[in-house]
Amino acid sequence: MREVRVDPVNIRFARVMEILTVVGLLVMIIPAIGYFMGINQFVSLEEAIKHWDEPAHKFWEDMKGMEISGYSWFLNNLSYTDCLSIVGIVILALTPLISLIVSIPKAEKLYKVLLFILAVEFVIAIVRPLFMHVTGH
Amino acid sequence: MGYSKVIHVDVVWWFWPLALFIFTLVIGIIAPVSGVGGGVLFVPLATAFFPFHVDFIRGAGLIMALTSALSSAPQLMKRGLANIKLMAPVVVVSMITSVLGGMAGLWITNAFPQGKHYVNIALGIVLFVIFVVMVRSKRVEYPEVKSVDPLTQKLGIRGEWFEPSLDRVVQYQTTNLPIALPAFAAVGFIAGMFGLGAGWANVPVLNLVMGAPIKVATSTSMLIISVNDAAAAWVYLANGAILPVIVIPSVLGITIGARIGARVAARARPRLVRYLVLAIMLLAAVLDIIKGLSGLGVI
Numbered sequence: 001m002r003e004v005r006v007d008p009v010n011i012r013f014a015r016v017m018e019i020l021t022v023v024g025l026l027v028m029i030i031p032a033i034g035y036f037m038g039i040n041q042f043v044s045l046e047e048a049i050k051h052w053d054e055p056a057h058k059f060w061e062d063m064k065g066m067e068i069s070g071y072s073w074f075l076n077n078l079s080y081t082d083c084l085s086i087v088g089i090v091i092l093a094l095t096p097l098i099s100l101i102v103s104i105p106k107a108e109k110l111y112k113v114l115l116f117i118l119a120v121e122f123v124i125a126i127v128r129p130l131f132m133h134v135t136g137h
Numbered sequence: 138m139g140y141s142k143v144i145h146v147d148v149v150w151w152f153w154p155l156a157l158f159i160f161t162l163v164i165g166i167i168a169p170v171s172g173v174g175g176g177v178l179f180v181p182l183a184t185a186f187f188p189f190h191v192d193f194i195r196g197a198g199l200i201m202a203l204t205s206a207l208s209s210a211p212q213l214m215k216r217g218l219a220n221i222k223l224m225a226p227v228v229v230v231s232m233i234t235s236v237l238g239g240m241a242g243l244w245i246t247n248a249f250p251q252g253k254h255y256v257n258i259a260l261g262i263v264l265f266v267i268f269v270v271m272v273r274s275k276r277v278e279y280p281e282v283k284s285v286d287p288l289t290q291k292l293g294i295r296g297e298w299f300e301p302s303l304d305r306v307v308q309y310q311t312t313n314l315p316i317a318l319p320a321f322a323a324v325g326f327i328a329g330m331f332g333l334g335a336g337w338a339n340v341p342v343l344n345l346v347m348g349a350p351i352k353v354a355t356s357t358s359m360l361i362i363s364v365n366d367a368a369a370a371w372v373y374l375a376n377g378a379i380l381p382v383i384v385i386p387s388v389l390g391i392t393i394g395a396r397i398g399a400r401v402a403a404r405a406r407p408r409l410v411r412y413l414v415l416a417i418m419l420l421a422a423v424l425d426i427i428k429g430l431s432g433l434g435v436i
Contacts, residue, residue, distance in 0.1 A: 004216070004217050004297055004298055004299045004306055005217075005297060006214075006215065006216070006217045006296075007220075007221065007222065007296070009221055010214045010215070010217070010219070010220065010221050011214070011215060013214060013221055014210070014211035014212075014214035014215050015211070017207060017210060017211045017214075017363070018211040021204075021207040021208060021211070024207075025204070028385070028388070029385070029389070032381055032385040035381055035382075035385075036151075036154075036385070043380070043381075043382070045150045045151075045382055046150045048150070048380070048382055049150050049153065049188075052188065052189050052190060052193060052380065052382075052383070053188050053189065053190050054190055055190055055192050055246050055247055055252075055253065056190070056192040056193065056196075056243070056247075056376050056377045056378040057247055057376070057377070059190070059192075059193075059377070060377045068375075068376055068377035069375070070375055071374060071375060073377055074374075082381045082382075085381045085385065086374070086379060086381065089200055089370070089374070089379060089384065090374070092200070092203060092204060092207060092367070092370075093203065093367045093370040093371060093374065094367070095207055095363075095367065096207075096363050096364040096367045096368075097367070100364075103221070107221075108293070110291070110292060110293075111221075111222065111225060111292075114225045114226060114229060115225060117229055118225060118228060118229055118232065118364070121229070121232050121233060121368070122232065122364075122367075122368055125232070125236045125368040125369075125371050125372075126371050128236070128371075129371065129372065129375030129376075130375075
């Protein structure tokens with residue numbers, strides 16, 4: 001019985017994705033334990049339930065008096081357990097991009113171009129909110 | 138002590154996160170058994186039965202679908218089942234539309250005073266469409282690809298995996314990429330807009346339109362979801378629609394439930410469970426539409 005030939009680009013993509021997913025899940029869950037135990041919360045759990053039926057922008061206005069646009073709302077508050085937990089989500093959301101970039105050298109010529117286009121699209125998706133606000137208010 | 142004002146019943150703050158954990162645990166168990174994706178069940182049911190705003194539910198749904206896809210895709214890629222050559226050309230199109238969908242969904246709820254209700258109605262309608270697709274679409278284990286279109290030929294979209302039930306390596310190729318691309322664009326938009334998983338549509342397109350074997354289609358769909366949902370997640374992050382109090386119990390529940398469900402599914406996949414889940418989906422569609430219409434004061 002012969003071995004299955006799997007494209008090397010698949011293998012590299014999978015390995016990077018596997019590692020980053022574990023890291024992202026750990027970074028998301030470990031601070032969340034502290035958050036649910038009431039340690040150093042940016043959004044108080046007891047306050048949150050009074051506003052979680054409101055649209056996202058109104059929730060933040062009422063909870064913190066802040067207008068959300070971009071990523072500073074959690075990046076500037078990383079000393080709080082809930083914001084730290086969001087860093088785990090950020091790692092998970094970055095995982096496919098990093099896997100794509102790392103895989104480009106292993107790809108065939110045409111796929112190098114395709115993966116590069118995908119990476120550029122991804123970066124635009126990340127930076128777009130920094131210069132384009134779409135919440136309609 | 139906090140109290141929920143939505144259901145007008147005094148509950149401690151941890152009631153809803155705990156309920157959410159149990160709810161997603163059950164979804165995680167029944168999803169593999171029924172063959173209906175957990176992401177498709179979560180958003181409509183949570184919208185119908187939980188007090189959270191639909192912005193936060195969609196954000197949590199997206200992160201749930203992303204986490205599930207990231208957890209399963211690497212193993213499938215190493216075995217040759219999920220194929221980056223099949224994913225890449227599709228996602229070049231669907232990533233753009235999934236981000237646009239996420240933007241559109243949040244824009245509607247924020248730009249219009251009644252936006253939340255429009256989204257609920259649209260979600261109910263989309264659920265009806267998903268229901269029809271799930272009931273009607275057939276699955277072909279090993280579709281026969283008679284001719285390959287020039288674009289697929291140029292990209293060399295083919296692969297192989299070892300199939301234990303046949304005790305041999307199965308080789309495959311695909312076709313009809315230009316026909317499939319608009320379908321993936323539409324699916325990406327819907328997935329981004331409602332925070333839904335997209336396996337319900339990805340799999341039939343990959344399997345029936347492009348001719349990928351069913352195992353390759355379901356596995357590559359996971360890979361497509363991981364990239365699309367990761368890109369759309371940034372829209373929700375940038376708008377503050379990701380709340381750990383909602384996301385964490387959901388992700389934990391679905392992850393633990395999916396592991397239990399996978400073991401149960403390996404032993405038995407009774408048709409009754411699938412029909413039951415489809416019926417629940419239909420009920421959620423009706424409830425979401427009623428909720429939207431009553432919110433608008435129509436009924």
